[in-house]
Amino acid sequence: xxxxxxxxxxxxxxxxxxxxxxxxxxxxxxxxxxxxxxxxxxxxxxxxxxxxxxxxxxxxxxxxxxxxxxxxxxxxxxxxxxxxxxxxxxxxxxxxxxxxxxxxxxxxxxxxxxxxxxxxxxxxxxxxxxxxxxxxxxxxxxxxxxxxxxxxxxxxxxxxxxxxxxxxxxxxxxxxxxxxxxxxxxxxxxxxxxxxxxxxxxxxxxxxxxxxxxxxxxxxxxxxxxxxxxxxxxxxxxxxxxxxxxxxxxxxxxxxxxxxxxxxxxxxxxxxxxxxxxxxxxxxxxxxxxxxxxxxxxxxxxxxxxxxxxxxxxxxxxxxxxxxxxxxxxxxxxxxxxxxxxxxxxxxxxxxxxxxxxxxxxxxxxxxx
Numbered sequence: 504x505x506x507x508x509x510x511x512x513x514x515x516x517x518x519x520x521x522x523x524x525x526x527x528x529x530x531x532x533x534x535x536x537x538x539x540x541x542x543x544x545x546x547x548x549x550x551x552x553x554x555x556x557x558x559x560x561x562x563x564x565x566x567x568x569x570x571x572x573x574x575x576x577x578x579x580x581x582x583x584x585x586x587x588x589x590x591x592x593x594x595x596x597x598x599x600x601x602x603x604x605x606x607x608x609x610x611x612x613x614x615x616x617x618x619x620x621x622x623x624x625x626x627x628x629x630x631x632x633x634x635x636x637x638x639x640x641x642x643x644x645x646x647x648x649x650x651x652x653x654x655x656x657x658x659x660x661x662x663x664x665x666x667x668x669x670x671x672x673x674x675x676x677x678x679x680x681x682x683x684x685x686x687x688x689x690x691x692x693x694x695x696x697x698x699x700x701x702x703x704x705x706x707x708x709x710x711x712x713x714x715x716x717x718x719x720x721x722x723x724x725x726x727x728x729x730x731x732x733x734x735x736x737x738x739x740x741x742x743x744x745x746x747x748x749x750x751x752x753x754x755x756x757x758x759x760x761x762x763x764x765x766x767x768x769x770x771x772x773x774x775x776x777x778x779x780x781x782x783x784x785x786x787x788x789x790x791x792x793x794x795x796x797x798x799x800x801x802x803x804x805x806x807x808x809x810x811x812x813x814x815x816x817x818x819x820x821x822x823x824x825x826x827x828x829x830x831x832x833x834x835x836x837x838x839x840x841x842x843x844x845x846x847x848x849x850x851x852x853x854x855x856x857x858x859x860x861x862x863x864x865x866x867x868x869x870x871x872x
Contacts, residue, residue, distance in 0.1 A: 529656075574777050577734050578796040580799060582810065587813075590636060640855070642854050644668065646668060648660070650840065664850055678782050682783055689701070689784050695866070701868040701869060703870060723862075728864050729802060731771065733795045738778070738784075741790065749774055751769070793869055795867035797865050807863070821850065823849070824851065
């Protein structure tokens with residue numbers, strides 16, 4: 504459907520007002536207070552201004568929304584779900600006691616298929632389909648301003664509110680991913696448990712190497728965990744330490760009375776400085792705790808961390824309240840005239856995003872003693 508010329512004109516005027524055009528600001532005030540403006544050749548109503556306000560602000564805000572630029576993309580995999588129902592991920596849990604270890608005198612490597620001679624029966628083994636479940640949820644907030652702001656021409660302040668709400672939505676995406684494996688006390692006990700229990704080593708060159716080895720020595724269904732590239736996830740306080748460690752290209756190795764120059768093998772590490780760690784972790788050791796996560800949240804075989812969005816609602820949604828009532832003589836009162844209750848004008852932002860640790864086998868955490 505074609506947009507009315509008056510709304511297009513009002514959109515331009517509103518944009519000019521936000522960016523400091525005093526003539527446009529004066530025109531908006533006249534339209535809001537008297538219903539017309541001597542500056543505009545096109546007849547623009549207060550409803551046109553409201554439509555332009557909603558359209559221009561929302562488009563401007565969403566144009567600035569860029570999930571690919573956020574830090575969480577480096578440690579989590581993006582996933583889309585269809586609804587708010589319980590989501591179920593099914594993975595095979597093989598019964599290792601019944602896996603075929605030898606057939607017809609030929610050893611069968613773990614997780615592999617046995618060789619079948621001509622006319623021989625196929626061996627059998629069991630498995631269980633283990634389901635992991637979670638639900639997505641929505642987040643949001645309201646923020647209002649007064650009708651007096653409109654009359655006083657506070658367009659720059661009014662126009663800044665949606666951008667601030669967008670920042671909150673982006674911050675929510677970052678904190679959701681962190682909350683999937685961190686809580687107020689540090690690494691989550693329900694994620695880092697058993698074979699993946701948190702370590703107690705400080706971040707050093709040697710300890711980083713030991714951590715990578717520890718992850719790659721873990722076994723799932725009889726096979727070693729394989730991670731092609733790790734993200735070294737640290738709070739801002741550890742950034743310089745991490746950079747110094749990763750800048751080391753060679754080191755000296757002593758073997759008895761001989762010394763060797765060894766090449767450092769950290770080409771499989773990408774540094775990810777994550778401020779959201781400090782938003783979530785309130786423990787005394789938050790600034791020295793560090794993590795290893797497969798880059799992108801996936802090691803190529805299994806997904807570690809999922810960042811989940813609702814289909815058709817992947818972006819933050821911004822609305823303005825229209826609880827303004829009706830004029831006595833008939834007709835709806837535009838939103839910029841303020842609510843029936845107290846003359847406030849209210850924004851609301853909604854964002855549906857939820858993060859979830861699907862498999863913790865490739866995750867590593869260390870809280871220095």
